[in-house]
Amino acid sequence: MKRIILVLWLLASSYPGLQAQRTALRTNLLFWGTTTPNAGVEFSLGRNFTLALDGGYNAWEFSNDMKLNLAFAQPEFRYWFCRRFEGHFIGLHGHYAHFNIGQIDFIPCMKEYVYRGNLYGGGLSYGYHWVLGERWGMEVTVGGGYAQLSYDKYLCRDCGERVGRFKRTYFGPTRAGVSLIYFLR
Template sequence: MYKQFCLLVLILFIVLPVRSFGQQVALKTNLLFWGTTSPNAGLEIGLGQKFTVDIWGAYNAWKFPNNMRLNFYLAQPEIRYWFCRKFEGHFIGVHGHYAHFNIGQIPFIPNLEKHELRGELYGGGITYGYHWAIGRRWGLEAMLGGGFAYMKYTKYKCEECAEAVGAYTRNYFGPTRIGISVIYFLR
């Protein structure tokens, strides 16, 4: 599913006319992910007057006290339709996501206090958001998305972190994207 989404993004780049209508490229970072100590960055490229492609990702490799892990890398490409003009006001989008994760020994999450999960996540969904312009080069964006995720992972007992308890798959429907992003426009 992730490969088909990437192919769709590539086809849209080739097929949709790319004309110059104001801002075409923006750099961004999601402040909510920084709150989880996860560095992240995105690039949004304008396609025509009302479409953009947002390519965003995050990475967390930090080691926390008490062997707590929240290690992952995540990619969430998205095609957006803007109701007014690109980078102005309301938008809706279709996003995909892929993540590789190694999380565990998190004391405030049940079932992860003494276990570790290692695996991958695939899926997609729909996003709604709003963009506020702050001057000529800066913007602020809020978004919320929901959809589907398929997870395939192995659960480990973490006293030694080498004893596999079992292999699992899960299907998830619910929130799949959230963000408050600071945006800088390139010229």
Template sequence: MTRMKRLSLILFLLLASFSCSLQAQDFALKTNGLYWLTTTPNVGMEFALSRKVTMDLSAAYNPWTFKDDKKMRFWLAQPEVKYWFCEKFEGHFIGVHLHGAQYFGGFSDKRYDGYLAGGGFTYGYDWILSPHWNLEAAIGVGYARLWYKESPRIPCVKCYENKHKNYFGPTKAAISLIYIF
């Protein structure tokens, strides 16, 4: 089974296992405004596991190619478990997130095609705007392992080099608009 199929199956099973107990104020849909600034469509769903714990399943996809065939196309999945210090969807929270992505493209004279996987820790805050609308700001730091092929931007099937890299640093940034059901 490929990595993608495995990740998709795990996310589906997590969602299915918790969807049976959804109630009012226990489920939210969200979108990250910072992704939209990079023309990256994204959506997330968050649901309560208890009074102070929620599960967030977010995904983003950027299919665009820019002028002169420059692009940074990718898809990203980032599940997260959050602990809320007050009540769910209100005030300060900390979280643990995972991330997986596939990317291809580049803006310089090189092209990068590869995958990344990792995880990290998040701190954030939710402001209540109205009974159903919230604004959330979050920042995360952590680790990502990248596996990729590096090649010149000139299309050439045989002139690439396999590489890998370990990354430590920011792994999440979000200013999200949230609708709570």
């Protein structure tokens, strides 16, 4: 997590012409609810445009053999209807993830299997940003679009017997967030 924050800070500080009030650090609280550490940075590209770069990494090991390992990146280009970091916005986002998930008792199709592979795609999103103070904000985002999944499926009772190799195309929700925002000075 420290490395992610350091990389995001370096990106923010090396971008020419950035002013502090035009750069924000962010974290999606919904991902923390799945035990996935995540961070992001958002840069101003003008009065009504920003670029958000979000990412996360989950490498936790659970005692019940449940797997929820993933690394993801989700950049988003945003248009703000009023001005950046205030009110309503629409976005165009992309996403990539490498995952190793499975043996999740409360999801029937994942109870006995582990899925390992990659996901990529993109979509459109809508969100709203509330100003909570001089340096703080809160944001809610939802989005839908496309994802291409390419993965191997393993039967995990014996942990290693590959059942097959699959490719799936998905259309539907691709983004959800309740983010806490901190503006740099």
